[in-house]
Amino acid sequence: HHKQDRRARMHEDFNYLDKKESECFSRLEATDVVQAFHSPGFPVKYPAKSRCQWQIRAPENHAISLRFTQFHVEDDCSNDFVSIYDSLSPDSSQAITEKCGQRPPSNPLQVVSSSNILLVNLITDSSTQRPGFRAEYSLIPISTPKSCGGLLTNVQGEFSSPHHPSFYPPALDCKWTIQVAAGQKVRVKFNMFRMKEPGVDVRECHKDYVEVMGRKYCGELSSLSLTSPTNTMDISFHSDESYTDKGFIATYNAFNPKDPCPGLFACAVGICIAKDLKCDGWNDCGDMSDEMDCKCEKEQFACDNGMCKPNYWVCDRVNDCGDDSDEKQCSCGDNEWRCGDGTCVPQDVVCDTRKDCEDGSDEASCKVCTFTCKDKSCVNKVNAECDRVADCSDESDETNCDCGIRPYKLNRIVGGQNAELGEWPWQVSLHFKTRGHTCGASIISDRWLLSAAHCFKTISPENHMASSWQTYSGMQDQTKQAGVERRGLKTIVSHPDYNPMSYDYDIALLELSEPLTFSNTIHPVCLPAPSHVFPAGLPCWVTGWGTLREGGNGGAGTLLQKAEVKIINDTVCNVVTEGQVTSRMLCSGFLSGGVDACQGDSGGPLVCFEESGKWFQSGIVSWGEGCARRNKPGVYTRVTKLRDWIRTTTGV
Incomplete structure (x- = not known):
């Protein structure tokens, strides 16, 4: 309702605007030459309570391509936002997208109209002002079903939604038919798939979708691989009149069904993986077909259902086996309380005057202090610092909290292991x-x-x-x-x-030697309090330029790399490293194989995202066995144990 009210209010504002006098209203004509416009006050800041409108027209039978070269609007879309319409009036049924926040050069906003008209609106409130935007526009040939799709007959190739990586145009249908030699089959892999719209049920996909073999796909998918039953495959793409997205890019290839993956392992979904990835505990196929009928190695845990998993995934509070057998005989974790009968309850229910353990042992001796405030008073709450709630009466748990945020807006799923500009600003x-x-x-x-x-x-x-x-x-x-x-x-x-x-x-x-100036790409990470808990199973990220291959012969990477890892249970960590771990160390293991913290990444951060929206540094890359070894964990210096020394030395 709030959004609908705002739309109606916005519509009225524009109707009452004396358009001839307003510096915030422009009529623009798109031509072959790229032209530009910007928000009022750019690049310093836009005015408060702005209602700005740019109407762009192109000659008949042309469409308009619009690209924002710089974009920095307040982060909260309910206050300030840019909305773009496939029409000349702000009609929500013709909305292409609505955006706010700050976008890096690697992720610009680019849209295409379905016809020869386009409308850009900027709405701001009275509180926070930002630099605004600069945009470029030009005319392009209009997209029609004839200009997209087609017959693909090569042994392999690539196709994408119209104008990718720009947003695809509204009101368009395309169809590709892939046809390979008789006796062969077709394999298609979507390397990027984003067709997200407000309020769409991704099971039904009743607005924008890709349809293959009678099934519709929409939303945001991190991976999608499909195999045809015959030597042809049809892929249909549909966008309705409103809200578009980046679309997709896909590769296809022909294969022989008798030997679908020469020299490789064939997954049931039709993709090929290296043979040594079979039975290594990792779901490389996506459907677990590489992890069936396995004999477990010594560094693996044998699940009750016959699967093999890395030993260090035991007791991390994640049901990795699928039948919970890796979590059956586990002690309680750092941020849990063990009741008299052996059951585990969250630490923050201890001493809350409610009986959470059957035997009442969680309320028996209540002098628990999980966070100490500056005035030495106590707070019984896990990870109280910088969570945007003042738990201390002196608010010391929320001071020094301008840290752990990324100024740039980034795609949630970023392909590959190369870091984006501004993704890890610390x-x-x-x-x-x-x-x-x-x-x-x-x-x-x-x-x-x-x-x-x-x-x-x-x-x-x-x-x-x-x-x-x-x-x-x-x-x-x-x-x-x-x-x-x-x-x-x-x-x-x-x-x-x-x-x-x-x-x-x-x-x-x-x-x-001299202080840094913080910017979109330079920003401090949050340091955790000594009592901060990073529970086993928590997914975190390690980053660095280290050598890309074990032994260092690959040379240091030129692009910053990232790998997703998860925190390993301390007892398990000590076993898999054969007792070499002290209380100043913590272990993490890889959530997807292949990329690890390598030589040259030493000293780099291991960071974890908290629900408060901030990144905390849990570890410093210290040592480990080799590089990118899936069943060998990385060992990190535990920051919480040395937090007081950091404060004493630096005052931070």
């Missing part, structure tokens, strides 16, 4: 002398970085000299310096108890 590259990237670090304030002691405490005394190092913040590509801030080091403080044999206390603090 990541730093440390260059040693003239040897280039050597270690990673993270930004914890404008003057201090966090890294690993083993990068500096080496046989060579030069490694511990501040003058030997240069730091690069805001970097994504090692070959590009635009927007990157370079700083020297003033001091290196390695932990006095660091042990080069065991890697215990593997932590170092780096003071910069």
Whole structure:
């Protein structure tokens, strides 16, 4: 209702606008030449309470292509937003999209009209003003069913929704027919699929969809692979009159059904994977067909249902086996309370005056303090800091919380392991002398970085000299310096108890020669309180430029890499590392095989996303066995155990 009221109010505002006098109303004519317009006040800030409108027309039988080269509107779409219509009036049935927030250059907003008219609206309230936008427009040939789709007869190829990666146009139907030689079959893999619309049931797909073999697909899919029963396959694409998205890009190939994957393992869904991925505990096929009928290796756990899983997934509170057999004989976790009868309840129900354990043991001895406020008072709440709720009477749990956010709006599912620009704004590259990237670090304030002691405490005394190092913040590509801030080091403080044999206390603090200026691509990560809990099973991310292959012969990567990992139960971690883990360390294992924290990523951050919308650094890349080994965990310095030392040393 709120949205409908706002639409009606907006409509009235425009009707009452004296359009001739308003600097906020423009009629634009699209031509072959790219032209530009921008929001009022750009690039400083747009005015409060703006109601702006740009009507764009093109000659008959042409469409309009619109691309926002810069886009920065307040983050909350209920206050400020840009809406784009496939018409000349703000009619919600003709809305193409509505956007707010800040978009990086790697993810620009691009839309295409279905006919020769387009409308752009900017609505702002009175509170927060941002720079606004700059947009470019030009005319292009109109999209018709004749101009998209078609017959594809090559052995392999690629096709995509019209104008990908721009938003596809509204009101369009396309059909591709893939036809390969008799006796062969067709395999199609969608490498990117985004057809999200407000209020659409993704089981029915009654608005925009792709239809293959009688089934409709819509929404956002991280992977979709389909195989035809014959030598032809039809793919239909439909967009209705309102709301569009980025669409899809897909590859196809012909294969011989008698030998569908020469030299590889054939999944039941029709995709091919390397043979060594079969029976390794990871669902590479997507339908578990590579994990059936397996004999478990020694570093694997044998599930009751016959599947094999990595040993370190046991007792992480995730039902990895599917029958819960990996979670049956587990002790309670860090943020759980064990009742007298052995059942586990969440830590924050202890001492809440309600009996959660059958025997009442959770209320028996109630002096629990999970977070200590600045005034020394106690809060019994897991992860109270920076969760946007003031739990301390002095509000000290919500101070110093301008951290752990990404200024740029990014796609939720980003393909591949290359990081996007601004995706990890706290990541730093440390260059040693003239040897280039050597270690990673993270930004914890404008003057201090966090890294690993083993990068500096080496046989060579030069490694511990501040003058030997240069730091690069805001970097994504090692070959590009635009927007990157370079700083020297003033001091290196390695932990006095660091042990080069065991890697215990593997932590170092780096003071910069001059402070950083925070920006869209340079921003500090949040540091967790000593009591902060990162439970086993929590998915987190590790980032760095380290070598791309084990042994280092691949050389350091030029593009920042990322890998999703999950926190491993401490007891299990100690077993799989054969007792080499101290309480200052934590383990994590890979959620998708192939990419790992590698040499050269040392000192880089392991970060976890909290429900409050902030990223906290749980670990520092310390050591591990080899690279990208699926059943060997990575070991990290545990930040919570050293949080007090960080504060004492830096004041952060």
